[in-house]
């Protein structure tokens with residue numbers, strides 16, 4: 703068996719399902735994006751927009767009150783539920799019928815947010831993506847990892863990964879540690895970087911798209927939205943991660959001849975998502 707699987711166009715095409723002619727927004731799934739705090743509402747705006755642009759039928763954002771006008775104005779297609787608190791999240795109760803959740807971007811690590819996150823983990827076993835401050839809260843409270851839903855997708859960058867599993871001296875050691883971490887908690891780990899890898903138990907998939915234009919604020923928030931949108935449509939967790947990471951990277955490859963690296967922003971990832979999806983339909 704090959705040591706690592708290369709995530710290339712053939713693999714991605716074999717997993718991609720074009721939207722059916724008779725689809726309606728209910729079939730396309732309802733995703734919930736939870737995050738944001740005062741000064742970091744942009745992360746939820748990016749994530750929820752990317753989620754819709756990946757094909758989710760409905761997207762709701764759960765944010766602190768300070769973000770209400772911002773999200774409604776920036777993303778009219780996105781529905782909004784606000785927390786009782788103005789500046790940060792203090793509970794994440796909802797009665798929506800949803801198919802996937804993305805949580806953590808811009809959320810902060812306030813004490814009340816940490817408790818709300820713990821309650822959230824105990825009450826939710828839907829397909830989900832945990833990013834940014836969701837990961838930082840887990841790093842501060844390692845026993846809470848036991849509450850993770852089976853096959854939850856964690857999307858750490860290298861620093862967030864180090865906070866979760868401790869440091870490593872070689873790339874091989876890092877990969878072995880991530881495999882054990884995935885196996886211990888039955889979770890999917892998307893190790894973001896250049897390249898990004900997707901790890902589930904003994905399987906390691908290495909992405910083939912993306913470039914340095916992605917080294918820009920909010921590009922991880924967009925990735926969380928894309929994977930959450932694919933989960934809402936019923937893609938299995940590893941497949942959603944593979945497809946999401948590939949398409950995310952491809953947007954930068956398609957864009958750079960037109961935008962250059964310096965001027966590429968996280969909003970450009972969203973802008974080029976349509977062109978990236980189209981390459982799978984050829």
Ligand SMILES: NC(=O)C1=CN([C@@H]2O[C@H](COP(=O)(O)OP(=O)(O)OC[C@H]3O[C@@H](n4cnc5c(N)ncnc54)[C@H](OP(=O)(O)O)[C@@H]3O)[C@@H](O)[C@H]2O)[C@@H](O)CC1
Pocket residue numbers: 741742743744745746806807808809810834835859860861862894895919920921922923
């Ligand atoms: N518009 C908005 O609302 C935005 C909101 N955002 C939100 O902000 C919150 C904080 O997120 P964050 O990732 O910036 O903070 P944090 O985890 O402390 O990392 C900082 C340190 O870690 C390192 N490091 C970072 N990346 C690395 C990498 N790839 N590979 C290796 N190392 C890496 C690096 O350390 P250094 O290398 O400098 O030692 C850096 O100084 C979070 O909630 C997020 O969602 C952002 O998404 C931006 C747009």
Ligand SMILES: Nc1ncnc2c1ncn2[C@@H]1O[C@H](COP(=O)(O)OP(=O)(O)O)[C@@H](O)[C@H]1O
Pocket residue numbers: 834859894895896897898912913914915916917918919920921922923924925
């Ligand atoms: N040099 C690079 N080459 C390829 N991909 C990169 C590069 N730098 C960053 N990325 C990608 O950009 C994203 C950054 O995510 P993250 O650090 O969470 O950003 P943010 O928190 O600002 O949204 C990841 O998907 C990562 O793989």
Ligand SMILES: [Mg+2]
Pocket residue numbers: 833834859922923
């Ligand atoms: Mg991030």
